[in-house]
Amino acid sequence: MSNFIHDHSTRLYAVVAAALPLVAFYVDGLPTGLILALAAATLGTGEVVQRIEDNKTVKALLQEPPGITEG
Known part of the structure; x- marks a missing residue:
């Protein structure tokens, strides 16, 4: 699992970075401090x-x- 995370760290980061604003927008009642x-x-x-x-x-x-x- 660690190798997978290391090999695909950029892709995983992109998913998390894209999901964060969506969660903040669509989930009502989240505290501002948490966001x-x-x-x-x-x-x-x-x-x-x-x-x-x-x-x-x-x-x-x-x-x-x-x-x-050379061929």
Whole structure:
């Protein structure tokens, strides 16, 4: 499960970020403090997702490119 979350962190973040305003709009009676706390948590999670993606990019840049065969 951890590998799935790591491999698809950007997609999972996008789903959560898209669902948050919908829940806030359609669910009546949610406290404003809860909505603001969830928004702040979403922003913090975005930073973590960005760092994961940056690490994947760095690893990919450090790998040798696959050999090109002439045919």
